Amino acid sequence: MVYDQTQEKASYLGANARLTAIKQWPELLFLNEVSSVPLQQCLRNQQTAFKNFFEGRAKYPVFKSKKHRQSAEFTYRAFTYRNGELKLAKCAAPLNIRWSQPLPAAPTTVTVSKDQAGRYFVSCLCEFESTLLPVTNKKVGIDVGIKDLFVTSDGFKSGNPRHTDQHVVKLAKYQRRLAD
Numbered sequence: 001m002v003y004d005q006t007q008e009k010a011s012y013l014g015a016n017a018r019l020t021a022i023k024q025w026p027e028l029l030f031l032n033e034v035s036s037v038p039l040q041q042c043l044r045n046q047q048t049a050f051k052n053f054f055e056g057r058a059k060y061p062v063f064k065s066k067k068h069r070q071s072a073e074f075t076y077r078a079f080t081y082r083n084g085e086l087k088l089a090k091c092a093a094p095l096n097i098r099w100s101q102p103l104p105a106a107p108t109t110v111t112v113s114k115d116q117a118g119r120y121f122v123s124c125l126c127e128f129e130s131t132l133l134p135v136t137n138k139k140v141g142i143d144v145g146i147k148d149l150f151v152t153s154d155g156f157k158s159g160n161p162r163h164t165d166q167h168v169v170k171l172a173k174y175q176r177r178l179a180d
Contacts, residue, residue: 009054012047016040035089037078067180071113079110086110086122097122104128116178 010018019039023031031039049061064070078089081103085094088110107124114120141153149158164171 009050012043015043015046019043033090035074035078037074037089038072041073041075067116069113069115071111074110074112076108079107081106081110081124086124088112095122 019036022028046061049058052058053060074088080087084099084102086097086107087094103124103126105126105128107126109125111123111125112120113123143151143153145151147160149160151157
C-alpha cells in the first residue's frame with residue numbers, strides 16, 4: 001500500500017517497529033499473548049517475498065489462506081529443548097509430543113504446523129556433524145514399475161503390496177475434501 005503511494009519500500013526494521021506499535025492497539029492486544037518470534041518470522045518471509053518480486057524472480061506476494069495448512073516458526077530463542085521435552089515461549093508446560101524418531105542434536109528451529117484435519121505436527125531443524133559413508137565402486141540401477149514397486153539391476157524385486165486398492169474410493173473422496 002505504501003509502495004503504491006510513495007514508491008518507497010519498507011524495510012524489515014521499519015515493519016518490525018510498526019508491528020510493535022500495532023500490538024498496542026486495543027483490538028489487537030491478543031497478539032501479546034503469543035511469542036513475538038513467529039510474528040517477526042512472518043515479516044522476514046514477507047521481506048524475502050517482496051525482494052523476489054521486485055527482482056523479477058516471483059509474482060506479487062499474496063496472503064496465505066486460513067483454510068489450508070497453517071504454521072508458525074520458532075527460532076532458538078523462542079523455545080527450550082531439554083531431555084526430549086519441547087517447551088515453546090509463553091507456554092506454561094512442555095508440549096505433549098509423540099516423537100517419530102529421536103533428535104540427533106538440539107534443534108535450532110522448530111516449526112509447528114496444523115493440517116486440514118486439525119492435527120498438529122512439529123518439525124525440528126537440527127545441525128549436527130554427520131558421518132560420511134564409505135565410498136564404494138558398486139553401482140545399482142533401479143527400475144520403478146507397476147507389477148513390482150521397484151526392481152534393481154542385481155535382481156532384487158520389492159513386490160507391490162497394493163495397500164491402497166481396497167481404500168481407493170474413500171481415499172479419493174478424502175483427498176478432494178482436503179484439497180478444498
